[in-house]
Amino acid sequence: MRILVLGSAAGGGFPQWNCRCPVCQLAWSGDQRVKPRSQSSLAISADGERWLLLNASPDLRQQIIASMCLHPRGAKRHSPIGAVFVTNADVDHLAGLLTLREQQPFMLFGSRATLAQTGAGIFGVLNKDLVDTRVAELDVSVDTGLGIFVTPFAVPGKVPLYLEGANVAVGAESEATVGVELSDGAKSFFYVPGCAEINEGVRKRLAGAALVFFDGTTFTDDEMVNLGLSKKTAWRMGHVAMSGEKGSLERLASCAIGRKIYVHINNTNPVLIEDSPQRAAVERAGWDVAYDGMEICL
Amino acid sequence: MRILVLGSAAGGGFPQWNCRCPVCQLAWSGDQRVKPRSQSSLAISADGERWLLLNASPDLRQQIIASMCLHPRGAKRHSPIGAVFVTNADVDHLAGLLTLREQQPFMLFGSRATLAQTGAGIFGVLNKDLVDTRVAELDVSVDTGLGIFVTPFAVPGKVPLYLEGANVAVGAESEATVGVELSDGAKSFFYVPGCAEINEGVRKRLAGAALVFFDGTTFTDDEMVNLGLSKKTAWRMGHVAMSGEKGSLERLASCAIGRKIYVHINNTNPVLIEDSPQRAAVERAGWDVAYDGMEICL
Numbered sequence: 001m002r003i004l005v006l007g008s009a010a011g012g013g014f015p016q017w018n019c020r021c022p023v024c025q026l027a028w029s030g031d032q033r034v035k036p037r038s039q040s041s042l043a044i045s046a047d048g049e050r051w052l053l054l055n056a057s058p059d060l061r062q063q064i065i066a067s068m069c070l071h072p073r074g075a076k077r078h079s080p081i082g083a084v085f086v087t088n089a090d091v092d093h094l095a096g097l098l099t100l101r102e103q104q105p106f107m108l109f110g111s112r113a114t115l116a117q118t119g120a121g122i123f124g125v126l127n128k129d130l131v132d133t134r135v136a137e138l139d140v141s142v143d144t145g146l147g148i149f150v151t152p153f154a155v156p157g158k159v160p161l162y163l164e165g166a167n168v169a170v171g172a173e174s175e176a177t178v179g180v181e182l183s184d185g186a187k188s189f190f191y192v193p194g195c196a197e198i199n200e201g202v203r204k205r206l207a208g209a210a211l212v213f214f215d216g217t218t219f220t221d222d223e224m225v226n227l228g229l230s231k232k233t234a235w236r237m238g239h240v241a242m243s244g245e246k247g248s249l250e251r252l253a254s255c256a257i258g259r260k261i262y263v264h265i266n267n268t269n270p271v272l273i274e275d276s277p278q279r280a281a282v283e284r285a286g287w288d289v290a291y292d293g294m295e296i297c298l
Numbered sequence: 299m300r301i302l303v304l305g306s307a308a309g310g311g312f313p314q315w316n317c318r319c320p321v322c323q324l325a326w327s328g329d330q331r332v333k334p335r336s337q338s339s340l341a342i343s344a345d346g347e348r349w350l351l352l353n354a355s356p357d358l359r360q361q362i363i364a365s366m367c368l369h370p371r372g373a374k375r376h377s378p379i380g381a382v383f384v385t386n387a388d389v390d391h392l393a394g395l396l397t398l399r400e401q402q403p404f405m406l407f408g409s410r411a412t413l414a415q416t417g418a419g420i421f422g423v424l425n426k427d428l429v430d431t432r433v434a435e436l437d438v439s440v441d442t443g444l445g446i447f448v449t450p451f452a453v454p455g456k457v458p459l460y461l462e463g464a465n466v467a468v469g470a471e472s473e474a475t476v477g478v479e480l481s482d483g484a485k486s487f488f489y490v491p492g493c494a495e496i497n498e499g500v501r502k503r504l505a506g507a508a509l510v511f512f513d514g515t516t517f518t519d520d521e522m523v524n525l526g527l528s529k530k531t532a533w534r535m536g537h538v539a540m541s542g543e544k545g546s547l548e549r550l551a552s553c554a555i556g557r558k559i560y561v562h563i564n565n566t567n568p569v570l571i572e573d574s575p576q577r578a579a580v581e582r583a584g585w586d587v588a589y590d591g592m593e594i595c596l
Contacts (some may be wrong), residue, residue, distance in 0.1 A: 011399075012400050013359055013401075015361060015363070017358075017362045017370070017398070017401060017402075018370050018375050018395060018400055018402045019370060019374070019400070020371075020372075020373065020374050020375070020376060028369055029372070051436070054591075058356065058359060058396060059357060059359060060315075061315060061357060061359070062360050065313070070321075071326050072316050074318075074325070076318050076526055076527060077317060077318070078316060078318060079316040079386060089420075091420060091423050095420065098356060098389050098393050099315060100315070101309075102309075102310050102314060102315070102316055103528070104316045105314075120418075120419060120420070121415065121419040121421075122389060122392065122393065124459075124460030124461070125389050125460045141558050160429040161423055162419075162420060162421075162422030166361050192501060202547060227374070229374060244538060269343050
């Protein structure tokens with residue numbers, strides 16, 4: 001499988017349009033120690049011709065233009081993108097579906113809860129006669145028709161921000177937030193861009209994996225609070241931090257994962273600064289920090 | 299007033315993700331005779347500090363990054379964007395509102411019909427406590443609070459694609475598609491990115507204007523049909539072509555407009571090719587073809 005990181009940042013991207021946190025300030029000033037990053041998405045291909053998208057970010061149009069393998073070929077109207085699998089209904093994972101309009105057939109997969117958000121309003125631009133939308137059940141392998149099979153599984157998370165009511169059940173394991181295991185029949189890897197807690201279930205599932213892309217939203221749980229940007233911890237936003245005793249560095253250290261790559265990295269996360277101590281710490285622990293255009297063959 | 303063209307292309311942008319029409323093929327191959335263009339939006343400022351957006355395109359995040367005047371300044375969270383006015387509810391004019399999330403106050407204006415599409419579903423990310431949403435009535439001047447006044451007026455158009463039923467009233471003059479007149483109290487100009495027909499009402503309104511940005515979607519009415527890309531004429535899509543006896547070149551020629559600039563240019567339009575006869579024809583007729591980053595002082 002070829003795996004291409006289309007976007008490595010969390011919602012809002014890096015830099016974020018209205019943010020002057022210390023990391024965004026480096027980006028706005030053009031500092032070479034940080035690379036701008038677009039919002040969270042991967043593209044995967046078994047044959048190098050037809051591609052599956054994991055999530056459709058608001059930056060998808062620019063991501064396609066930046067990735068020659070996703071340019072149209074042959075016919076007057078064409079796209080190598082044959083299918084899209086969405087792991088939750090947050091804006092950073094769903095809004096790119098609006099880019100995939102203009103009379104182009106593709107398959108769309110997601111949980112019932114996630115697809116419920118694409119059935120009305122502005123998402124009506126996706127022509128029902130052309131977009132083959134299919135519910136993916138938890139723990140059941142889905143054949144994307146592209147030589148790639150996807151199995152979604154529930155991870156601790158929460159509903160999307162715009163569906164939050166007065167009381168939000170953070171950490172609930174439901175269809176609202178899923179991780180996925182991808183397989184071409186021979187090899188497999190995991191993609192978990194959002195996960196509020198690394199419990200024993202998550203650890204067992206990822207143990208021994210050849211490759212895991214994992215939620216790298218914040219470095220510390222109180223990162224946004226300490227910066228005075230938000231009252232919400234990473235946990236409250238549905239994400240586990242990298243550091244700390246409950247963090248992904250610690251909790252996934254003993255899982256014997258072949259290659260570990262952080263994705264969905266928030267603009268406030270100091271690992272985005274290439275000479276930061278936090279970046280050095282995650283690399284010492286065997287993690288890569290994904291960047292847009294990063295390519296991996298498995 | 300400073301006027302900055304953030305995006306000069308029609309819906310889908312140029313090149314369009316799935317299109318290999320002759321003009322898009324030049325863009326995909328990197329031909330220097332065409333400039334890539336993002337989707338339809340203008341930014342206007344009376345003081346050079348605070349900016350009004352006319353429409354919020356799906357490419358808005360990239361447009362902000364490309365425009366230093368729209369970068370945040372001063373506070374930890376800030377944006378020079380103080381207000382957004384949307385002229386219809388098509389994806390290319392509305393989806394960028396999803397980029398303006400993340401706890402930032404601004405004012406949002408549009409007709410009742412247009413704002414009805416931002417009240418539910420994924421647009422719930424716009425925090426009602428921070429986004430001051432106000433209905434703009436036809437033919438009534440709106441004070442944006444930025445030293446700029448906006449007067450919307452109905453032009454022949456249609457409802458957005460995703461709201462089309464079995465029978466579409468193309469050419470109806472309603473709140474669904476508006477043009478706007480902008481004024482700083484001293485000078486004024488018009489922005490009409492979608493207009494299905496140039497009737498006497500449109501001609502009278504624009505007559506004698508200092509500056510008009512006008513619908514430049516297609517060169518010929520049957521452009522998409524002839525290319526085998528669609529069964530729809532420009533008229534059916536709610537746009538008047540440039541050429542022909544009903545076209546904007548002919549119908550606006552005698553209106554004594556000071557400066558005429560085409561915006562909302564579709565990827566199929568040969569005026570995008572800088573050495574094309576169609577480009578030469580519109581320039582001979584006194585029109586400019588807008589490009590991303592074009593700046594005008596009025």
